Amino acid sequence: MKNRGQGVEESRSLVSGLNPGILESSNPAVQARGLTRVYRRGAETIHALKGIGLDVKCGEFVGVVGHSGAGKTTLLNLIGLMDRPTEGSLQVLGTDVARRGVRLDALRRKNIGFVFQEFYLMPALTATENVLLPTMWGKGNGENMRDKEIKGQRDRVGESGHLIPRSLDPSIPRERAKRLLDLVGLGHRMTHKPSELSGGEMQRVAVARALINRPRLLLADEPTGNLDTAIRDGIFNLLQALSRDSGLTVIVATHDLSLESRFTRVIRLEDGNVV
Amino acid sequence: MIWFKLSFKNLIRRKTRSTLTVLGVAIAIAVLYSLFQFQQGYQARLKGELGALGAHVIVVPKGCPYEAATIALHGGKWPRYMDESLLAKVKANPGVAEAAGVIMDAVFAPGDKNVILLGIDEDYMKLRPAWRISGHWFAADSDVIMGSTAAQDAGVKTGDYWVVPEKNVRLHVAGVLSRTNTQDDGFVFLPRKTLQKISGLEGKLVLILIKARHVDQTDALVASLKASEVDMNVFPLSELLGTISSLMASTKVFVSAIILIAVILGGVGVLNTVLMAVFERTREIGMMKAMGGSRGDVFKLVWAETILTTVLGGLAGVAIALVSSRLVEAIIRGMIPYAPRGSLIGFSLPTLLMCVGLSLVLGLVAGFYPAFRAASVKPVEAIKAE
Numbered sequence: 001m002k003n004r005g006q007g008v009e010e011s012r013s014l015v016s017g018l019n020p021g022i023l024e025s026s027n028p029a030v031q032a033r034g035l036t037r038v039y040r041r042g043a044e045t046i047h048a049l050k051g052i053g054l055d056v057k058c059g060e061f062v063g064v065v066g067h068s069g070a071g072k073t074t075l076l077n078l079i080g081l082m083d084r085p086t087e088g089s090l091q092v093l094g095t096d097v098a099r100r101g102v103r104l105d106a107l108r109r110k111n112i113g114f115v116f117q118e119f120y121l122m123p124a125l126t127a128t129e130n131v132l133l134p135t136m137w138g139k140g141n142g143e144n145m146r147d148k149e150i151k152g153q154r155d156r157v158g159e160s161g162h163l164i165p166r167s168l169d170p171s172i173p174r175e176r177a178k179r180l181l182d183l184v185g186l187g188h189r190m191t192h193k194p195s196e197l198s199g200g201e202m203q204r205v206a207v208a209r210a211l212i213n214r215p216r217l218l219l220a221d222e223p224t225g226n227l228d229t230a231i232r233d234g235i236f237n238l239l240q241a242l243s244r245d246s247g248l249t250v251i252v253a254t255h256d257l258s259l260e261s262r263f264t265r266v267i268r269l270e271d272g273n274v275v
Numbered sequence: 276m277i278w279f280k281l282s283f284k285n286l287i288r289r290k291t292r293s294t295l296t297v298l299g300v301a302i303a304i305a306v307l308y309s310l311f312q313f314q315q316g317y318q319a320r321l322k323g324e325l326g327a328l329g330a331h332v333i334v335v336p337k338g339c340p341y342e343a344a345t346i347a348l349h350g351g352k353w354p355r356y357m358d359e360s361l362l363a364k365v366k367a368n369p370g371v372a373e374a375a376g377v378i379m380d381a382v383f384a385p386g387d388k389n390v391i392l393l394g395i396d397e398d399y400m401k402l403r404p405a406w407r408i409s410g411h412w413f414a415a416d417s418d419v420i421m422g423s424t425a426a427q428d429a430g431v432k433t434g435d436y437w438v439v440p441e442k443n444v445r446l447h448v449a450g451v452l453s454r455t456n457t458q459d460d461g462f463v464f465l466p467r468k469t470l471q472k473i474s475g476l477e478g479k480l481v482l483i484l485i486k487a488r489h490v491d492q493t494d495a496l497v498a499s500l501k502a503s504e505v506d507m508n509v510f511p512l513s514e515l516l517g518t519i520s521s522l523m524a525s526t527k528v529f530v531s532a533i534i535l536i537a538v539i540l541g542g543v544g545v546l547n548t549v550l551m552a553v554f555e556r557t558r559e560i561g562m563m564k565a566m567g568g569s570r571g572d573v574f575k576l577v578w579a580e581t582i583l584t585t586v587l588g589g590l591a592g593v594a595i596a597l598v599s600s601r602l603v604e605a606i607i608r609g610m611i612p613y614a615p616r617g618s619l620i621g622f623s624l625p626t627l628l629m630c631v632g633l634s635l636v637l638g639l640v641a642g643f644y645p646a647f648r649a650a651s652v653k654p655v656e657a658i659k660a661e
Contacts, residue, residue: 082565082654109567116658120562124284136281137568213567 029217029249030056030079034088037074048074050272051088056251056265058216061243063263064253070269072253073221079251080219081108093216109137113210115220119202121194121209128190131177131208173212180208184238200231207238211248218242220252224259236262282579289552293584296548300588300637301595303534303541304630308596309603310530312626316619324458324615330375330402330484331493333515334365334500335508356479357507364503365483370496373486375399378467380474382441388428390440393462394470402484403459409433410450413466418449424460426451437463442473483507538633541588542641549581549645560649561657574650581642582635589634593627596620 037049049071056062064072077083078090081097081104090097093111097104121130181190184204194202203223210218220239224232236252240262243250252263260266268275286293336355362376378394400406408420410433419437421429426448431437435448446465454460471477485500487493493511500509553560560573568576596603600620 077655080565082658105564105567105569108565109569114565116562116565118558120559122281122284124288125281129280133281133563134566134568137563137566137572209566 028055029058031091035085036087038086047272052274058249059247061264062251063266066269071272076219076221076253111216113215113218115206115210115223117222117225119206123194126191127205128177131212134213135173184208199227203235218250282583285580297588299544300541300585301591303537304589304592305595306537307534308593308630312620320615331487332485332511334483359478359480370488372488373401375484376480377482378470379481384440391462393464394467396467407453408450416469417446419446420450420464422452422460422462423454425463444473542637545641553645553649557657560652561654564654570650574646577646577649578642582638585634585638589631593630
């Protein structure tokens with residue numbers, strides 16, 4: 001049986017992987033100044049975010065709370081590099097994303113994991129295969145080369161000088177997927193398809209999928225919106241543990257005000273403003 | 276592997292639609308395979324049949340050259356004859372090495388089976404060096420030599436007696452030909468005088484087969500034969516091949532149009548299906564992008580699904596073509612004036628590869644626009660779309 005110390009070590013190596021310097025980084029993970037996002041829908045202009053400022057430090061477990069329409073999803077989309085701000089500056093993991101010419105998709109692929117209210121698992125694939133999906137992306141662009149290089153490798157020597165058997169090597173995607181599923185408590189469900197999983201289990205698979213590329217930032221948009229209270233708490237405990245044990249920066253958007261106490265810090269949004 | 280699996284799984288998520296799309300392509304490819312193979316088989320068999328004639332030049336009575344060609348190759352009844360005296364004139368031509376005069380008749384055996392009778396003499400045998408007779412050559416006017424299939428159909432063997440249907444003439448089976456795999460297998464060979472007599476065609480011929488003394492001077496031989504006698508049609512075999520081929524060429528345009536339409540329809544069907552699937556999966560595609568999928572990744576995935584659909588359709592099409600080859604062949608045979616005997620649509624690896632290659636190209640073309648649309652999906656808008 002693992003003790004807590006071993007569990008923390010495993011979580012760190014699995015989630016943050018071989019990215020050194022993440023845990024001890026003192027740079028803010030997210031820094032926004034005068035962040036504005038305006039949408040135009042026909043003649044209507046929607047001010048989703050009205051020049052907000054915020055800082056999120058590396059390793060924080062931050063909640064973005066507010067009622068529906070407050071701007072939570074817009075903020076997460078901007079932080080998650082799926083959208084660009086209309087005005088203001090936004091630094092994500094040290095990159096000014098408002099700057100023209102920045103390749104958001106590559107940055108997102110390497111550094112950001114997403115968990116959504118809907119799980120969006122591929123119904124025909126097993127839990128392990130679903131977790132592996134993001135490792136498919138970007139290979140044609142020369143990314144994830146580390147995985148290609150170690151393909152076919154049997155064992156390797158770890159940084160500590162010890163031999164790491166292939167079956168335990170978290171740098172091999174399939175092994176990492178299995179261990180991530182183990183980490184989220186689904187070690188016994190690896191070959192199950194989404195239709196054979198409960199809502200909570202599907203969301204856990206989605207969390208494992210978000211972590212497969214060893215992101216530096218995990219964003220979750222209403223991750224428990226479709227789950228009942230007991231399962232909701234389980235998912236929150238998992239996200240909390242990931243942040244605490246691996247040093248991963250986790251930002252969760254939720255309209256459920258009862259969850260505020262679970263975060264290390266809360267950013268409250270109301271009508272596009274931080275209050 | 277997971278790419279292929281994902282593409283395949285995405286296809287079978289919508290079983291009915293995917294099956295119908297694959298079927299659409301399969302029908303187009305089946306038509307392509309069948310018609311292409313038919314044309315290939317036609318040319319090859321026709322050349323085989325002409326080769327089996329054992330002649331470089333044929334002489335037939337004046338009349339429709341296509342009918343004459345059919346009679347020459349498959350035998351039959353033709354109400355035009357040449358005078359037997361022409362044979363001597365032909366033989367006298369210095370360019371002629373061998374010449375065999377043939378008279379033909381066709382009768383119906385019980386069960387409405389058409390029996391082709393060929394009246395020949397020793398000269399004919401000189402054009403058939405490969406013949407192996409189980410029995411002997413004509414020793415009497417009442418002897419008959421049966422092709423292997425004809426003997427089988429009549430239920431006779433060497434030494435038996437056979438009554439010529441409709442004529443009620445009893446003949447002795449002097450020999451049966453070993454299988455030649457040519458039209459000769461289906462013929463019944465009689466001494467020419469005997470057939471002329473029982474058919475009431477004394478002194479008549481329907482065909483003279485000529486072997487040229489110098490093959491490279493066949494054209495000169497034909498010219499000199501044409502000049503010496505006006506009451507006959509003289510064809511070099513190459514011209515006969517060209518004549519029949521040109522007849523086929525007229526159907527080739529029609530056939531090509533059918534293939535083109537079938538392939539275009541198949542392609543449009545695929546494009547429509549994949550495009551619909553892309554619209555339905557907008558949110559899913561948005562999620563892929565949110566998870567790190569680039570435009571190229573999404574493009575590749577949708578393109579791979581389309582190509583998988585069309586290649587599966589291509590393989591299924593070839594299978595359908597092979598299974599339904601008899602039916603298709605019967606239909607096409609009914610549409611053209613002359614077709615060689617034997618099966619014309621068979622398995623051909625080059626044609627299979629051509630069909631699979633074409634279905635691959637079809638997938639590349641039909642999948643491009645849907646893949647482009649999918650790749651252009653913006654994740655934020657896709658996730659908002661419900």
